[in-house]
Amino acid sequence: MNNIAVVYKNNKPAFIDIFKKENINYEEINIEDIADDASLFNNYDVIFVDMDEDIDKALKLINKTKFLKDNKVVIATSANPNNLNIQQAITAGASDFLRQNIDAETLLKRLEYYSVSANQKKDKAAYDVILDAQPYNVFTDSILKRSIRFDIKKEENLTSAWDYLIHYADSKGNLCGLRLFFSIAEWLVNNTDKYHIIYEEDDDNHYVTMQYKPIPKKVISSLAVKHCKYDRMRYDDEKISVVLKKEQNAQEQIRYKKKINAKEFMEMTPLEIGAKLDMLEDLEDRLTLEINNLYTNKDRESLQTIADLFKEYSNIIFLLNEFEKLSNAMNIMANTIENMEIGMLNEDETVNLVVSLLYSLIDDLNKWRIKVFVNQEAQDVHYLDDSLLASCNQISSILQRENSSENDDEYGDIELF
Amino acid sequence: MLKKVVFVDDSKTVLMTAELAVKPLVEQQVIDIITYDDATKFLSDVENDFSFDLLITDVNMPNINGLEMAKQIKSNPKFMAKPILALTTENSPELKTIAKEIGLTGWITKPFKPQTLEKAIKRVLRIR
Numbered sequence: 244m245n246n247i248a249v250v251y252k253n254n255k256p257a258f259i260d261i262f263k264k265e266n267i268n269y270e271e272i273n274i275e276d277i278a279d280d281a282s283l284f285n286n287y288d289v290i291f292v293d294m295d296e297d298i299d300k301a302l303k304l305i306n307k308t309k310f311l312k313d314n315k316v317v318i319a320t321s322a323n324p325n326n327l328n329i330q331q332a333i334t335a336g337a338s339d340f341l342r343q344n345i346d347a348e349t350l351l352k353r354l355e356y357y358s359v360s361a362n363q364k365k366d367k368a369a370y371d372v373i374l375d376a377q378p379y380n381v382f383t384d385s386i387l388k389r390s391i392r393f394d395i396k397k398e399e400n401l402t403s404a405w406d407y408l409i410h411y412a413d414s415k416g417n418l419c420g421l422r423l424f425f426s427i428a429e430w431l432v433n434n435t436d437k438y439h440i441i442y443e444e445d446d447d448n449h450y451v452t453m454q455y456k457p458i459p460k461k462v463i464s465s466l467a468v469k470h471c472k473y474d475r476m477r478y479d480d481e482k483i484s485v486v487l488k489k490e491q492n493a494q495e496q497i498r499y500k501k502k503i504n505a506k507e508f509m510e511m512t513p514l515e516i517g518a519k520l521d522m523l524e525d526l527e528d529r530l531t532l533e534i535n536n537l538y539t540n541k542d543r544e545s546l547q548t549i550a551d552l553f554k555e556y557s558n559i560i561f562l563l564n565e566f567e568k569l570s571n572a573m574n575i576m577a578n579t580i581e582n583m584e585i586g587m588l589n590e591d592e593t594v595n596l597v598v599s600l601l602y603s604l605i606d607d608l609n610k611w612r613i614k615v616f617v618n619q620e621a622q623d624v625h626y627l628d629d630s631l632l633a634s635c636n637q638i639s640s641i642l643q644r645e646n647s648s649e650n651d652d653e654y655g656d657i658e659l660f
Numbered sequence: 661m662l663k664k665v666v667f668v669d670d671s672k673t674v675l676m677t678a679e680l681a682v683k684p685l686v687e688q689q690v691i692d693i694i695t696y697d698d699a700t701k702f703l704s705d706v707e708n709d710f711s712f713d714l715l716i717t718d719v720n721m722p723n724i725n726g727l728e729m730a731k732q733i734k735s736n737p738k739f740m741a742k743p744i745l746a747l748t749t750e751n752s753p754e755l756k757t758i759a760k761e762i763g764l765t766g767w768i769t770k771p772f773k774p775q776t777l778e779k780a781i782k783r784v785l786r787i788r
Contacts, residue, residue: 603672629749
């Protein structure tokens, strides 16, 4: 378990009793002792902040933790949560919201998730620092992007790395490399304490590198020779790299393979997302109201309110993970509305058009939320992602009255068979 | 005679931008537009004697894949010869091959230029 801190003023949150009962180590910190200095949190990975006694101070602290090293997992807590304080906490940067009278089983499940999340954040932070360094792989002097790193301690970690890798198993030419990779990776699991698998890529290839503590070259070379003579593998004392040729349109194929239905998605999402979904519903209602107000209040302030609500929607979708494209689409809408010429609202026809387009967008989002999270009936949770992003770009062109010929490259074309 | 063009897309936003794009053709009384944001509703209407001259459909929809829907429609002798266009963000050759095998007439990628959609409808329906 990671280092846990519980921050409150006078009234102990009820879940502390569960920590005690389950022998979970934690430290209690008085919110008054922290003043404005959130750096005290540097020693903790998971931080619970009570919102009930001094909400302003709690929000300030949550906000400041965003800028700390390793980016902490901060959980806002309250004995009497309401939509407003949940929304404020999430907007300030909290990863989740927890009711203080939570039952032990749910709390333990959540702790497990927070712990994984904290470790991922740590790994990512360590990883970001070295992004400017030389490539890990032993094939190239430069790389276009380093996509992910897995720390392998046991076989389960290898499964995640393997899942990630098989998305690239799209050509026969790569199969030998994949087989070799897996054999050596498995051998390393059984013969080393810990090693890393790092994925990098340039325009033409993916590079998968296993980095380990020095192992005699003889062992590595015999492993390589044992599995195949493979010119797309190179090694030295501390790493083995395998190069996988990129297929044309590989990205599209990957995305197509990764379809996941709503039920599976919800089963795989351990984080309690109810609070965030309530906030989305609330924002949809407020957006509908504000959009309707455009008929009577045709001013900059009304547009700004709508833009701000779209931004809030975007932030919350981003926190759901996995839906960055939808979040990006909402951001595009916010910016479009923010930059709309106010003169456009003098034309009744344009107001009708804006209102109808925005209503249809809210309707799409509402249906998506219900089909994916409430009824869990969508066959693909990402069914709306690309479509809505494309629509928002299109609405943006319409509302900003762009000359379409200026942006021809961004638009698709017709292909008759 | 007015040609009946059907758009099927789960996104009302897409349906609306498509309607805006083909507005000139509607105003010229060349085509008539019918939109469905529920593919299963469209399939049930088709089974109940509804007909069309051109179907333009999304591919990724929550309840049924657009290509699967096109396959079902093409299996009905009444619609075998009806043109169907995909209007989608998908662009993979694999999917396009499947679309060709099913008998789709063409593929338009989103986001689309209004003129592209208008041009596609004119070409497929041979409208001058």
